[in-house]
Amino acid sequence: MSATRVLVLNSGSSSVKYQLLDMRDSSRLAVGLVERIGEEASRLRHTPLSGGGETREWTGPIADHEAALKAVSAELAKDGLGLDSPELAAIGHRVVHGGKHFTEPTVIDDAVLAEIERLIPVAPLHNPANLTGIRTARQLRPDLPQVAVFDTAFHTTMPESAARYAIDVETADRHRIRRYGFHGTSHAYVSRATARLLGKAPEDMNVIVLHLGNGASASAVRGGRCVDTSMGLTPLEGLVMGTRSGDMDPAVIFHLARVGGMSIEEIDTLLNKKSGLIGLCGDNDMREIRRRIDEGDERAQLAFDIYIHRLKKYIGAYYAVLGTVDAVAFTAGVGENAAPVREAAMAGLEQLGLLVDAELNAVRADEPRLISPAGARVAVAVVPTDEELEIATQTYALVEENA
Ligand SMILES: Nc1ncnc2c1ncn2[C@@H]1O[C@H](COP(=O)(O)OP(=O)(O)O)[C@@H](O)[C@H]1O
Numbered sequence: 152m153s154a155t156r157v158l159v160l161n162s163g164s165s166s167v168k169y170q171l172l173d174m175r176d177s178s179r180l181a182v183g184l185v186e187r188i189g190e191e192a193s194r195l196r197h198t199p200l201s202g203g204g205e206t207r208e209w210t211g212p213i214a215d216h217e218a219a220l221k222a223v224s225a226e227l228a229k230d231g232l233g234l235d236s237p238e239l240a241a242i243g244h245r246v247v248h249g250g251k252h253f254t255e256p257t258v259i260d261d262a263v264l265a266e267i268e269r270l271i272p273v274a275p276l277h278n279p280a281n282l283t284g285i286r287t288a289r290q291l292r293p294d295l296p297q298v299a300v301f302d303t304a305f306h307t308t309m310p311e312s313a314a315r316y317a318i319d320v321e322t323a324d325r326h327r328i329r330r331y332g333f334h335g336t337s338h339a340y341v342s343r344a345t346a347r348l349l350g351k352a353p354e355d356m357n358v359i360v361l362h363l364g365n366g367a368s369a370s371a372v373r374g375g376r377c378v379d380t381s382m383g384l385t386p387l388e389g390l391v392m393g394t395r396s397g398d399m400d401p402a403v404i405f406h407l408a409r410v411g412g413m414s415i416e417e418i419d420t421l422l423n424k425k426s427g428l429i430g431l432c433g434d435n436d437m438r439e440i441r442r443r444i445d446e447g448d449e450r451a452q453l454a455f456d457i458y459i460h461r462l463k464k465y466i467g468a469y470y471a472v473l474g475t476v477d478a479v480a481f482t483a484g485v486g487e488n489a490a491p492v493r494e495a496a497m498a499g500l501e502q503l504g505l506l507v508d509a510e511l512n513a514v515r516a517d518e519p520r521l522i523s524p525a526g527a528r529v530a531v532a533v534v535p536t537d538e539e540l541e542i543a544t545q546t547y548a549l550v551e552e553n554a
Pocket residue numbers: 363364365366393435436437438483484485488489
């Protein structure tokens with residue numbers, strides 16, 4: 152029997168999310184997560200789904216991503232799903248920054264590794280973790296194809312007018328400063344799933360995708376191709392996020408350095424880790440923010456209002472970029488679950504054809520669904536993302552093609 156399984160690794164700055172899938176029917180055999188890597192109380196949660204096994208949790212120090220992946224490998228082995236299995240066809244890695252070079256999923260060799268390494272300065276939070284994941288996986292199964300699926304790939308179709316910053320061209324080119332965009336695997340998957348929901352071909356429609364997770368980004372997709380997205384050189388630009396500021400006057404940075412006496416490192420940490428919702432109100436989880444709002448907490452309300460105001464600006468901007476819009480799709484943790492966010496983001500946009508039906512918006516489901524009233528000019532939809540399935544699908548297709 153030929154190998155049909157794919158292990159997907161999504162290595163974040165302090166976490167590894169993973170899924171083992173059987174690509175004959177795209178079923179999940181195991182899913183799990185290692186969190187707080189590098190801390191005293193790292194946590195591993197592993198759920199085998201094939202044999203009806205129970206979730207296992209373990210807390211203790213996991214020093215780095217190499218140790219994390221070895222712990223994952225040991226957990227999988229306990230269920231007879233170890234990395235040594237002959238049924239494993241490939242390992243698919245989420246790689247956040249692929250620069251301009253990588254426009255497709257790519258089989259990883261030493262040259263690809265070197266390029267991902269070269270891109271560390273423009274993805275200091277993400278690419279080092281991705282690299283360690285790849286190196287450790289190669290060490291564990293040197294014979295197996297390892298495939299990189301890049302967050303930036305879907306956005307490489309952006310025209311220069313959207314991808315360039317208005318700064319000196321020579322300086323920008325020398326330092327490869329341009330807008331790359333991220334969460335591309337999700338934007339691609341969700342824009343296609345939205346077309347499917349509406350019974351249309353992706354080529355025949357324009358969609359605004361709102362990926363609202365801890366990191367958040369919006370994209371304008373014309374006929375299945377990305378024409379603009381809110382993240383830029385790094386995942387800091389754009390929407391208000393859990394811990395990141397998103398857009399602001401770049402002169403804030405000069406001011407913090409000159410007047411505030413802060414170092415570049417301190418400002419980097421401030422804007423990436425201590426800003427956004429957490430900086431505004433002390434919480435980055437939308438559930439907690441909504442709970443506080445229900446209790447009359449004004450700081451939580453203001454954080455929510457700033458979040459929505461920015462989101463609305465991007466919806467309007469991408470409406471203008473696309474000219475005509477067939478659908479707006481909400482996805483990721485906040486987009487899929489937070490009905491008040493969807494309601495507030497769409498409020499007052501009736502003239503753009505954007506309407507939300509309160510009853511449909513209140514429905515909880517794992518399936519793609521419409522929340523706009525019947526007959527609305529523009530479909531508003533909730534479309535759950537599945538980056539892991541998309542990475543597995545792309546990885547397996549590439550391996551099959553090369554077989
Ligand atoms: N039931 C819910 N209601 C509101 N927000 C939720 C709910 N579940 C999750 N979230 C939000 O989703 C976020 C996580 O989104 P997710 O897409 O998983 O992010 P990431 O992949 O960046 O970790 C949480 O921080 C929280 O704000």
